[in-house]
Amino acid sequence: MRNFEYTSPPVHVVFAAGAARNRLADMASLIGAQRLLLVTEEPLLDLARKLTEPLGERVVGVFDGVRPHVPVAVAEQARRVAAECDADAVVSVGGGSSTGTAKAIALTTGLPIIAVPTTYAGSEATPVWGLTEDERKTTGRDPRVQPKVIVYDPDLTLSLPPGLTAASGLNALAHSVEALWAPGANPLNDAIALESIRALARGLPAIAADPEDPEARAVALYGAWLAGTAFATAGSSLHHKTCHTLGGAYDLPHAETHAVVLPYVTAFVRPAIGDADARIAAALGAGDGVTAAAALAELAGRLGAPSSLAEVGLREPQLAEAARLVAEHAPDAPRPLDEEQARALLTAAWRGDVPVTEEALA
Numbered sequence: 589m590r591n592f593e594y595t596s597p598p599v600h601v602v603f604a605a606g607a608a609r610n611r612l613a614d615m616a617s618l619i620g621a622q623r624l625l626l627v628t629e630e631p632l633l634d635l636a637r638k639l640t641e642p643l644g645e646r647v648v649g650v651f652d653g654v655r656p657h658v659p660v661a662v663a664e665q666a667r668r669v670a671a672e673c674d675a676d677a678v679v680s681v682g683g684g685s686s687t688g689t690a691k692a693i694a695l696t697t698g699l700p701i702i703a704v705p706t707t708y709a710g711s712e713a714t715p716v717w718g719l720t721e722d723e724r725k726t727t728g729r730d731p732r733v734q735p736k737v738i739v740y741d742p743d744l745t746l747s748l749p750p751g752l753t754a755a756s757g758l759n760a761l762a763h764s765v766e767a768l769w770a771p772g773a774n775p776l777n778d779a780i781a782l783e784s785i786r787a788l789a790r791g792l793p794a795i796a797a798d799p800e801d802p803e804a805r806a807v808a809l810y811g812a813w814l815a816g817t818a819f820a821t822a823g824s825s826l827h828h829k830t831c832h833t834l835g836g837a838y839d840l841p842h843a844e845t846h847a848v849v850l851p852y853v854t855a856f857v858r859p860a861i862g863d864a865d866a867r868i869a870a871a872l873g874a875g876d877g878v879t880a881a882a883a884l885a886e887l888a889g890r891l892g893a894p895s896s897l898a899e900v901g902l903r904e905p906q907l908a909e910a911a912r913l914v915a916e917h918a919p920d921a922p923r924p925l926d927e928e929q930a931r932a933l934l935t936a937a938w939r940g941d942v943p944v945t946e947e948a949l950a
């Protein structure tokens with residue numbers, strides 16, 4: 589048994605189809621919010637307005653200028669709108685970018701957030717914020733940005749197109765898989781992460797078969813909540829740091845990059861993570877002797893997710909520099925990664941080599 593420390597954040601979660609419309613007013617009352625700023629992205633504005641109608645005049649302002657990766661200029665604009673309308677809380681409707689913008693407001697104002705997620709990003713379940721300036725992403729942890737209330741309404745995810753569903757779902761899976769070997773891993777968190785892997789491995793293929801299956805959508809969203817929760821406690825390790833480095837340096841799409849890289853990092857850390865590999869494989873429903881990396885690559889293939897870094901926009905001449913950057917930012921645990929190993933890992937991921945084996949990455 590490992591020694592550990594564990595903090596559970598005070599978050600109220602509502603999970604039900606229809607909850608985004610039926611329960612928001614209750615939730616605002618629960619945290620005593622009287623003057624809410626609605627934060628969303630322009631394409632989701634009509635939906636967000638409909639959902640917040642029952643709040644009536646308690647919605648005192650709208651910010652719909654959300655952009656991917658929360659540029660600092662957008663964060664400042666959103667904070668100005670919050671100040672102008674004298675908001676006492678923020679309600680965000682959207683994916684990780686909308687939640688991230690709400691977090692940027694909370695970071696400097698301390699305003700509480702009610703998050704209504706519409707993707708599987710999981711940001712709503714973490715105290716992690718992220719801001720970008722001059723193509724550099726800065727992240728940090730602050731309990732003030734952790735949403736106080738999360739309203740999970742699986743109906744909102746029915747409109748996620750198949751490609752986005754697969755990429756966003758595999759991004760969630762990356763949170764729970766890496767939670768098994770990240771620095772804050774502990775037995776309770778392992779249980780949450782493994783339950784998340786089971787739910788995502790059940791929900792995502794069922795959605796691929798029928799995108800409008802409400803039960804499959806609910807199971808996947810449940811898995812995404814647990815993934816965010818597990819990630820919040822475990823923190824990030826080699827997989828997230830690699831994706832963060834690649835995304836920042838080459839402007840690669842966030843969720844798709846996670847989907848491609850995960851099996852390769854999982855194969856690389858396998859010799860250093862004890863029985864975690866077998867536990868992940870079992871949670872994915874893999875047969876005896878199948879590694880977690882092979883099971884992850886197989887699942888991603890079944891979901892039709894991109895399977896190579898070439899497909900998500902990395903160019904071959906960038907591999908050498910990418911390897912240097914990834915090795916520079918790689919943590920020592922669970923397994924140190926030098927530049928040569930990073931080159932082998934990234935080259936395999938760039939080509940989309942399957943099967944993914946640790947021997948190929950040695």
Ligand code: NAD
Nearest residue numbers: 657683684685686706707709710711714716744747748842
């Ligand atoms: P996103 O919010 O930019 O959404 C991705 C796309 O999905 C957008 O084009 C959006 O218009 C579309 N979309 C959203 N909901 C939809 C719906 N219901 N139907 C149809 N289309 C819909 O991105 P994301 O993938 O949700 O999140 C990624 C971002 O979140 C990244 O910036 C990442 O760094 C951040 N993130 C942060 C944390 C954290 O803990 N802070 C965790 C995970 C992700």
